[in-house]
Structure formats: C-alpha cells, structure tokens
Amino acid sequence: MRQPRVASRGPLVTDMFRREHKHPDEEVRYFERGTGFLDVRDKSDRWLRVQVQAGHLLVLPPQIYHRFSPATQQEEIVVHRLFEDVDTWTADFRDEEGDQ
Template identity: 95%
Template structure:
C-alpha cells in the first residue's frame, strides 16, 4: 500500500509544533502494539481492516458518523475530547474527515497526531488519549473495531489530566 503524499500521517508534541514526526517515530512513542497504516483508497483500507480483524480475532465493528447536523454531535465530540483510555486496543479507520488524536507518551506529554481520511491506527490498550475534529463543522466517519464487545467503554481521567 503506497499512500498519497498528501495522506502522510504526521504528529508533533503539543508544546513543540515545529518538530514534525513521521509515522515510524509516532509508533515508537505510542509503544508496543501501536500500528499505523496510510491507505491509498477505501478498498485498500477494507482489505487492511479485514487482515487486522482476522489477526486480532476481532468480532465486532461499527461505523461512527459524526456530523454537526446531528443532534448528538456536540455531546459526542465533548466526550471524545475528554482524556480517556480503553482496556482493549483501539482500532480506528478514518473514512472521512480530519481531526487530531492526542496521545500521552511515557513521560505524560501530549503527542498530537493529525488524522485524515485514509489513516488507520491501532492504539495499545491503556494508553491515554483524546480526539477532536479539525474544525467545529467537521463531518467524520470512523470505523471502530472491538475485540468482542459491542459497546465503547472508556476510563476517563480527571479534568486536570486534560491539560
């Protein structure tokens, strides 16, 4: 899979935006189990998702559509913006839209990952993170894969941790 040049995943530390990191460095910072794919088409992403699904024995998937035209948009975005972690890996494919996935490194610093359509990420379990759309009018479609539950569960960190 060869990503389009404009689809390269990049990240930077929130307090050092001028130091842009590539996908390899991002995976190192996220730790063991982190995976990053920069797919070139929807079909390519579906094939990659199927490989991940089989390799990790994933039994449930949903497709989250976040739109400013939906009643629950603000409450959903507010929830995803809160710092949290999951007991299982987080597998996400960004089908549409652009946003920022902030991930805590081992020193508790925020790494900001810019995600857009075509990016597919696997975060290790128990890694604190938060998500924000790039703009308040951003429409997002995200595929979420779960090991064996059909519900999103999160352990939210206190409000001070969001800083």
C-alpha cells in the same frame, strides 16, 4: 481470536471523544471521512499530537490516554472502530487535572 466487528460512528465527535480517556483493550480506528487531531500521552505524560485524515488506520495499545478533536467544527467525520467485543467497550476518563 474472534473476528473483529466494526462499529461506525458519524459524526464521530462528541464530548466523550474530546475528554482524555483510555481503554482496557487495544483500539483500532479507520478514518473514512474528515480530518482531526488525536492527542496521545507518551511515557512521560506529555501530549503527542497526530493529525489524522481519511484513509488513515490507527492502532492504540491498551491503557494509553488519548483524546480526539476535529480540525474544524463544520466537517463531518466518519470513523470505523474495530473491537473484538463491542458490548464490552468501555472508556476510563482521566480527571480534569490531567486533562490539560
């Protein structure tokens, strides 16, 4: 296995992260600063909400629909995303009907 690389984002939140999406690969995130909510679809297609904050490490399996929103609009959020290959990171966005 190749050594993961770190891709830092700060501030994290853009419209891309607010839209429901999934990735073909595992997603690992370390929250360095800020708080927010990660919504994840369960096997019955219902939302599960996870509150995240500085110091949390989150691992999502491949092909899990999710979205992120900040706790407040004023707070800076810094997140480190770890990938095996940053160049191939892709997001598959769900259509608007599933984004309720």
